[in-house]
Amino acid sequence: MALINRLNNMGTKRSSAFAARLSVEQVEEGQDFAPKFDVDGLIACVTTDADTSDVLMVGYMNAEALQRTIETGEAHYWSRSRQCLWLKGATSGLTQAVVELRIDDDQDAVWLRVNVAGSGASCHVGYRSCFYRSVPVGDTSGGPYALVYHEDSKTFDPIQVYGDAPNPTQL
Amino acid sequence: MALINRLNNMGTKRSSAFAARLSVEQVEEGQDFAPKFDVDGLIACVTTDADTSDVLMVGYMNAEALQRTIETGEAHYWSRSRQCLWLKGATSGLTQAVVELRIDDDQDAVWLRVNVAGSGASCHVGYRSCFYRSVPVGDTSGGPYALVYHEDSKTFDPIQVYGDAPNPTQL
Numbered sequence: 247m248a249l250i251n252r253l254n255n256m257g258t259k260r261s262s263a264f265a266a267r268l269s270v271e272q273v274e275e276g277q278d279f280a281p282k283f284d285v286d287g288l289i290a291c292v293t294t295d296a297d298t299s300d301v302l303m304v305g306y307m308n309a310e311a312l313q314r315t316i317e318t319g320e321a322h323y324w325s326r327s328r329q330c331l332w333l334k335g336a337t338s339g340l341t342q343a344v345v346e347l348r349i350d351d352d353q354d355a356v357w358l359r360v361n362v363a364g365s366g367a368s369c370h371v372g373y374r375s376c377f378y379r380s381v382p383v384g385d386t387s388g389g390p391y392a393l394v395y396h397e398d399s400k401t402f403d404p405i406q407v408y409g410d411a412p413n414p415t416q417l
Numbered sequence: 418m419a420l421i422n423r424l425n426n427m428g429t430k431r432s433s434a435f436a437a438r439l440s441v442e443q444v445e446e447g448q449d450f451a452p453k454f455d456v457d458g459l460i461a462c463v464t465t466d467a468d469t470s471d472v473l474m475v476g477y478m479n480a481e482a483l484q485r486t487i488e489t490g491e492a493h494y495w496s497r498s499r500q501c502l503w504l505k506g507a508t509s510g511l512t513q514a515v516v517e518l519r520i521d522d523d524q525d526a527v528w529l530r531v532n533v534a535g536s537g538a539s540c541h542v543g544y545r546s547c548f549y550r551s552v553p554v555g556d557t558s559g560g561p562y563a564l565v566y567h568e569d570s571k572t573f574d575p576i577q578v579y580g581d582a583p584n585p586t587q588l
């Protein structure tokens with residue numbers, strides 16, 4: 247799977263768009279956009295709601311997804327479960343309009359601030375944020391830990407929206 | 418490197434703390450904390466400032482870092498550059514007190530909301546957030562792209578704080 251992903255990404259990478267990584271100083275202190283993709287050709291992406299600032303999801307982009315996001319202002323990712331370019335909201339209509347795209351110090355992580363269309367949800371399970379559960383902090387029992395819910399109800403019915411498409415969650 | 422990491426993590430993983438991943442329904446809709454670690458034994462972690470909601474950093478945790486974070490309420494990570502457990506702030510004093518720890522739908526990403534000690538900075542380059550630069554959205558030039566700075570000045574001098582310790586940024 248990783249090998250297929252790597253080959254796919256090599257095929258779609260448009261290397262001229264991004265600067266080569268030449269020095270730590272250039273990467274950390276310069277103005278060159280020189281993102282670092284991992285061995286599978288992917289970079290981690292945190293997406294937050296531009297209004298509430300809540301973290302909506304963590305996704306991954308290949309070079310093509312990153313460049314399309316920059317060019318169109320619509321969030322694109324690389325779907326690791328489906329192994330394809332993924333325009334967020336293509337099926338659900340819950341697209342993400344990018345207000346700001348930031349890059350971190352060593353340029354191996356992206357932060358998108360977005361406005362989500364429609365109901366504003368970004369989670370395939372139906373919740374607004376993928377992070378609808380918390381783990382109790384300060385629990386010294388050694389586990390197991392019981393999750394606590396922070397969203398009372400789903401914003402949509404996944405069966406109605408996605409039908410019988412394969413669930414992206416992998417065990 | 419990946420193999421060494423995997424072996425290290427196998428050695429330190431306390432498997433009884435976390436539930437086994439048995440079904441999609443259990444992982445997405447249940448109360449079992451069943452985090453998914455990748456092939457290197459790591460899980461991605463987004464850390465935000467509990468006051469400003471800004472994304473401060475993206476780090477990675479192995480099982481031990483995750484459990485220590487839960488137990489102590491102080492953010493621990495796995496340093497991929499140094500290949501060791503990393504109590505954030507151990508050198509700089511800029512520790513992160515965890516206000517909330519959330520897990521996402523398929524339980525392969527963690528979100529920490531933290532209060533940072535001292536100056537409130539979380540970036541080894543000296544800025545408050547690691548995400549101190551943005552990429553212009555809507556740029557259809559095809560690149561290269563010029564980064565824009567969003568923090569005017571550093572909160573500390575990295576040389577004074579870290580001395581001649583190796584820079585964690587990898588090219």
